Amino acid sequence: MRNRILLMGFVVVGSAAADPLPSWKDGSSKQAIFSFVERVTKQNTPNFVSPAERIAVFDNDGTLWAEQPIYFQLAFAIDRVKTLAPKHPEWEDQEPFASLLKGDIKGALTGGKKAIAEIIMVTHAGMTTDEFAAIVRRWTATARHPKTGKLFTKMVYQPMLELLDYLRANGFKTFIVSGGGIEFMRPWTEEVYGIPPEQVVGSSIKTKYEVRDGKSVITRLPELNFIDDKEGKPVGINRHIGRRPIFACGNSDGDFQMLEWTTSGSGPRFGLIVHHDDAEREWAYDRDSHIGKLDRGLNEAPKRGWTLVSIKDDWNVVFPAAP
Amino acid sequence: MRNRILLMGFVVVGSAAADPLPSWKDGSSKQAIFSFVERVTKQNTPNFVSPAERIAVFDNDGTLWAEQPIYFQLAFAIDRVKTLAPKHPEWEDQEPFASLLKGDIKGALTGGKKAIAEIIMVTHAGMTTDEFAAIVRRWTATARHPKTGKLFTKMVYQPMLELLDYLRANGFKTFIVSGGGIEFMRPWTEEVYGIPPEQVVGSSIKTKYEVRDGKSVITRLPELNFIDDKEGKPVGINRHIGRRPIFACGNSDGDFQMLEWTTSGSGPRFGLIVHHDDAEREWAYDRDSHIGKLDRGLNEAPKRGWTLVSIKDDWNVVFPAAP
Numbered sequence: 001m002r003n004r005i006l007l008m009g010f011v012v013v014g015s016a017a018a019d020p021l022p023s024w025k026d027g028s029s030k031q032a033i034f035s036f037v038e039r040v041t042k043q044n045t046p047n048f049v050s051p052a053e054r055i056a057v058f059d060n061d062g063t064l065w066a067e068q069p070i071y072f073q074l075a076f077a078i079d080r081v082k083t084l085a086p087k088h089p090e091w092e093d094q095e096p097f098a099s100l101l102k103g104d105i106k107g108a109l110t111g112g113k114k115a116i117a118e119i120i121m122v123t124h125a126g127m128t129t130d131e132f133a134a135i136v137r138r139w140t141a142t143a144r145h146p147k148t149g150k151l152f153t154k155m156v157y158q159p160m161l162e163l164l165d166y167l168r169a170n171g172f173k174t175f176i177v178s179g180g181g182i183e184f185m186r187p188w189t190e191e192v193y194g195i196p197p198e199q200v201v202g203s204s205i206k207t208k209y210e211v212r213d214g215k216s217v218i219t220r221l222p223e224l225n226f227i228d229d230k231e232g233k234p235v236g237i238n239r240h241i242g243r244r245p246i247f248a249c250g251n252s253d254g255d256f257q258m259l260e261w262t263t264s265g266s267g268p269r270f271g272l273i274v275h276h277d278d279a280e281r282e283w284a285y286d287r288d289s290h291i292g293k294l295d296r297g298l299n300e301a302p303k304r305g306w307t308l309v310s311i312k313d314d315w316n317v318v319f320p321a322a323p
Numbered sequence: 324m325r326n327r328i329l330l331m332g333f334v335v336v337g338s339a340a341a342d343p344l345p346s347w348k349d350g351s352s353k354q355a356i357f358s359f360v361e362r363v364t365k366q367n368t369p370n371f372v373s374p375a376e377r378i379a380v381f382d383n384d385g386t387l388w389a390e391q392p393i394y395f396q397l398a399f400a401i402d403r404v405k406t407l408a409p410k411h412p413e414w415e416d417q418e419p420f421a422s423l424l425k426g427d428i429k430g431a432l433t434g435g436k437k438a439i440a441e442i443i444m445v446t447h448a449g450m451t452t453d454e455f456a457a458i459v460r461r462w463t464a465t466a467r468h469p470k471t472g473k474l475f476t477k478m479v480y481q482p483m484l485e486l487l488d489y490l491r492a493n494g495f496k497t498f499i500v501s502g503g504g505i506e507f508m509r510p511w512t513e514e515v516y517g518i519p520p521e522q523v524v525g526s527s528i529k530t531k532y533e534v535r536d537g538k539s540v541i542t543r544l545p546e547l548n549f550i551d552d553k554e555g556k557p558v559g560i561n562r563h564i565g566r567r568p569i570f571a572c573g574n575s576d577g578d579f580q581m582l583e584w585t586t587s588g589s590g591p592r593f594g595l596i597v598h599h600d601d602a603e604r605e606w607a608y609d610r611d612s613h614i615g616k617l618d619r620g621l622n623e624a625p626k627r628g629w630t631l632v633s634i635k636d637d638w639n640v641v642f643p644a645a646p
Contacts, residue, residue, distance in 0.1 A: 055521075182565070209584065234539070235531065235532050241520065
């Protein structure tokens, strides 16, 4: 018996000593995460939260993976326009496609929301859900980031992967709540983040069930269904999850309402904002950026008790090491 | 050591001998369930399905709980109209409320879909999601079924509770996919069925996030968002779950497309229809019923390989025994 007790003691000490967040520098951000998780998981204390209520939500673009120089889903759409172009000779003189095909992304986007909607519709609609998932899988398996040359799915933040694992090891259920397309994320989030399709919330277009030539299919229609951004994020959370999270991570003002909704509930709450301030290892942008603009969040994080994570100061490593 | 091995042997035999579906009579339906679950959980065989893909979907009204003499959510709405009536003197001469308040449900429903929509909107919208959940919780804790005098949440089918447990014990993730209101179900499905809010898919009205007097709330709007019935069920499944289930249970033609979508995928698939044919212990209705009409499903179940469950012949017990 004595040996066994010693052995068990060793195991406990051993696992307590292993740092579950090795890519996070020791400091107040890391400490805040640890102390929150310890607080809500300690049974028979006033702040204990039952596992069922341990819901953690994460924005994707700029929070779990990078979003510069353009949203990765836009890079996907542009590649898709190029693939489809031979079948659409009319695009040569038709904006936003004409500019896109010349590589002039800025020119293409001068058409604003209408231009983006047109690009999304021709690249994301008109096929079945299974066909779209296959298209996304092919793209994520081959397409490379214009600056780093890495696969886009390798442009994920190592410290956030560790945070996801750490929360799950402590009984949390982790969800993505992103302005990105729900069906653009689902084909790869399970493998990359350990987040299954049913725990992904995002923007969507309408779909339709039909039996076509004797085959059951769900078709993607060129019509917007839901925008999961800003005020839409709490709505999307309520619609898909049906409970208020206790832990929320974002990086831009598009996540403000998600953090507000999460942290204004009763009991212990945690809000985290990733601040992109590392031009050397990643990108530095906030108040004036057209992508991932972070202004109100920067102003209000301190008074709301949200943890502002500096990529420069809080992270040892940004991206996973090459295998 | 020998004692321990014997003890372990006993435990294994004991648990193998315990019938996980005691309320199901031995017969072809029960056997079909067992053999399907054994087939998909046996590792290193061609029909093995990884736990992540073991998605099971259940209709609610008439599949997990009863739906006679009127949908229970309609009973809730009627009770709610009565509660609200003192503040709405105008309802005395305004249909469908006037008839409802006189107890004339049939008269109220002669207004068809418009009448139902009006009843739903005044009873289900205009409050926050938290307020609505509290209203539902109060109702399920006190309201009684008009025929049996039981709480509505005791009008659930004991054999289906066992089936849910059995599937979960075998690594399945169980979801509700109902034409009923998603937020009408979520406050009680976890306690009653072991199905958490994030695994409930249903019909919904639109909602809006706002900060009201400094408080973050989600408000329920009097506008339809999604009808999770018929062709809507595969759409709802795709939207919320993002993978095609391998196991689906329903009871009416409103579930037809859900069963079709589920069972037309590749690999092993299971479709089950609960046939209400027991006027003595429950209700008997199918082709001509205005609630839970089952016509096409009855015709096509055999050729589609769906298991038709007879309440009369396949279930030992219908409702849970009183405690």
